[in-house]
Amino acid sequence: MRIDVLSLFPDMFAPMRQSIIGKAIDKGALDFQVTDFRNFTENKHNNVDDYPFGGGAGMLLTPQPIFDAMASVEKQAGGKGRVILLDPAGRQFNHEVAQELATYDHLTFVAGHYEGYDERIRELVDDEISLGDYVLTGGELGAMVIIDATVRFLPEILGNAASAEGDSFEDGLLEFPQYTRPADFRGRMVPEVLTSGNHAKIAEWRLKESLRRTYLRRPDLLEKRQLTQQERDLLDNIKSEEQ
Secondary structure, rough: EEEEEEEEHHHHHHHHHHHHHHHHHOOOOEEEEEEEEHOOOOOOOOOOOOOOOOOOOOOOEEEEHHHHHHHHHHHOOOOOOEEEEEEEEEEOOOOOHHHHHHOOOOOEEEEOOOOOOOHHHHHOOOEEEEOOOOOOOOHHHHHHHHHHHHHHHOOOOOOOHHHHHHHOOOOOOOOOOOOOOOOOOOOOOOHHHHOOOOOHHHHHHHHHHHHHHHHHHOOHHHHHHOOHHHHHHHHOOOHOOOO
């Protein structure tokens, strides 16, 4: 996969070359490039923003630097891929969107700053995504969150493919509690079932605790899930226990 980002602050993306994403880059599984679109401005003062026509507060990004930066990406990569604009008006990012984006060979993110964009910039865009109902100072942090969540679904990126499959939201439930050694940490014991070696009982306990955590913290997720008979029975038991 290739990921390009158009940003005024390329240094903000330095941490993206660490941890899982850094390993993906080192393996050659990910080609990650950041383009400073200020380098493409034709403005003699090197400005990339201007006042909006009709008046109003704040400054808007002008189209020329972004159009030309996008043309440069397209020339280097042989295409611009799926272009994503970070925008509060976009569809809300979630687990399913990350999985969807991971199916593309090339993603290009436009991370804006200031009050907003000249509307003509949207002509370049295939998708608009928002992290949620709040406003950040720029699109860089949003792009980093989306990229991090997306790259995890690329083949051979995680050390264990089952890691992603067992994550919260993968099956519509929050992840069950997990423990590691020691079994007794200052009197705090690991649940006995997890050390029993009975894999069927362990699987049932994990399912029940996933249901419990979801019921207590994100009951809205249960409303969207088609529960099996086993899950309904476990959930009834959980509700009795939590009364």
